[in-house]
Amino acid sequence: MLIDKINQALKEAMLARDEFAKTTLSGLKSAILYEEVAKGKRGTGLSDDEILAVIAREVKKRDDAIVIYAGAGDKEREQKEMAEREILAAYLPKPLSDDELHEIIERVIATGGFGIKDMGRVIGDVKTEVGAAADGARIAKIVKELLV
Numbered sequence: 001m002l003i004d005k006i007n008q009a010l011k012e013a014m015l016a017r018d019e020f021a022k023t024t025l026s027g028l029k030s031a032i033l034y035e036e037v038a039k040g041k042r043g044t045g046l047s048d049d050e051i052l053a054v055i056a057r058e059v060k061k062r063d064d065a066i067v068i069y070a071g072a073g074d075k076e077r078e079q080k081e082m083a084e085r086e087i088l089a090a091y092l093p094k095p096l097s098d099d100e101l102h103e104i105i106e107r108v109i110a111t112g113g114f115g116i117k118d119m120g121r122v123i124g125d126v127k128t129e130v131g132a133a134a135d136g137a138r139i140a141k142i143v144k145e146l147l148v
Helices: 002-015 019-038 048-072 075-089 098-112 116-133 136-147
Strands: none
Touching (some): 002 048, 019 075, 048 075, 098 136, 116 136
């Protein structure tokens, strides 16, 4: 299970006295715990797909912060966010290339006979299929291009 890999990495960071990795992974575990409580799954825990969604959300937060800090010229904070992002992204599946994503979206559109009014449904179907391997904004951009 994915949570076991995260727990093992946290344990290794603690043994190695890697404070940065320990802090980053502890923050991830807190986000997972928060999600468990919010979904009422504290006793059973989240599935790997639900954990991947939490990790993807945390990576997206880092991506947004990197842009903000880069724009403000704060190199130190930008580097910190990039390092955290790298640790978290290691748990995500390999991102789909634009061509792979384009292919999947074209297939979903072709099988459903969707039009522009079905954009939200197409995005939802694609997100369900690709999971954390593609960002929702990328999916939406390609779907819009193909349906318009």
